[in-house]
Amino acid sequence: MTPPARGDHEARRRDVSEAVWRVLAARGFGGLTLRAVAAELGASTGLLTHYFPNKRALVAHALDVLDRQTADRPRPATAESAGARGLPVLRAALLDILPLDGVGTACNRIWVGSWDAALTDTELTAEHAERYRRSRRRMTELCAEAQELGELPADRPAADLAALAQSFGLGLVVQALFAPAEFPPERQRALLDDFLAGLVAGERPGPDRG
Template identity: 75%
Template sequence: MTPARGDHDARRADVSRAVWRVLAERGFEGLTLRAVAAEMGASTGLLTHYFPSKRALLKHALDVLDRQSAERPRPAEERAGGAVGLAMLRAVLLDILPLTPQSAAGNRIWVSSWDVALADPDLAAEHAERYRAARRRMTGHVEDARRLGELPAGRPAEDVAAAAQSFVLGLVVQALFAPAEFPAERQTALLDAYLAGIAAA
């Protein structure tokens, strides 16, 4: 049965929430029409009305992930207020780390999305552009930090940003696999030691 027009948007929001819950629990490997339907208490037939194929479901899941990421809380950036330079670079990197259960869930879905994205040239290009955009923003913070004398000159600012992004992404992966070994305090301390290293180099 095709839902009435007014119901359609509300139902899409229901679908997005169900997709998010399935991803948080089972990753992209577990994302099937059947799993999303079960999560909603709906029929698989209703779901195929929205997603005629597995690829359509994956695309929607990545859109949901994008939207959730854009809207996710950024407590460190908020605390940093209008700070610039190293303080803002630190805040941006801190807000990526899985320091809270909510951020761990979001990160777990991002990490999980790499499998799907690497297998599909279009999706890989979209992911690459997301990381490129993040590096561009970080590069701006590195340049600000240099103007303020907080970071030494010498290496290209792009390299400092790419290195910082690498460090944080790898720490995300380690913390997701071994949360007991990487509690929030240790993640923060590792990041601070990293930043102290690039400030001293």
């Protein structure tokens, strides 16, 4: 029982957050209790309150770390397209979102599960909105790049193309979580390519009056 070397306060907080993720992935936000987290960690609830002032802070930190880690982790699809520009990078970014393996499924399950609380709690709403706004901004850059390269039609704002892409990605995540058998990884990839083909080909028709 070596006490985890003095001074690694932040590391211990990450340990706690990982326990939170495990509980979250297994039982959802409705089943997230301090006792469950403590048990998952093999510790007491006193430990949790030692590192976090209250439950809200505990959850907020866990989500924050998960978000940051998801953004920073070596993403296979993105890595594969390293150095590339435009459309392939957009494709890679979307691929890295989808629940194509166990880890991706668990993460997405947590995020989808967080939406209930996030739509209720004002602070969480702001944090989530900011997260998706940031993601959309990044995709907007990629779309603009693809437009410059002539890979995407330039008759629509890049921001709209990004909103289309993120909508598609989020929605596919939800459907895949609920019906994994109908949305195996190959099909998710195929659907993504179908969607991108539409983006590429989709010239907007002129305005027509009913």
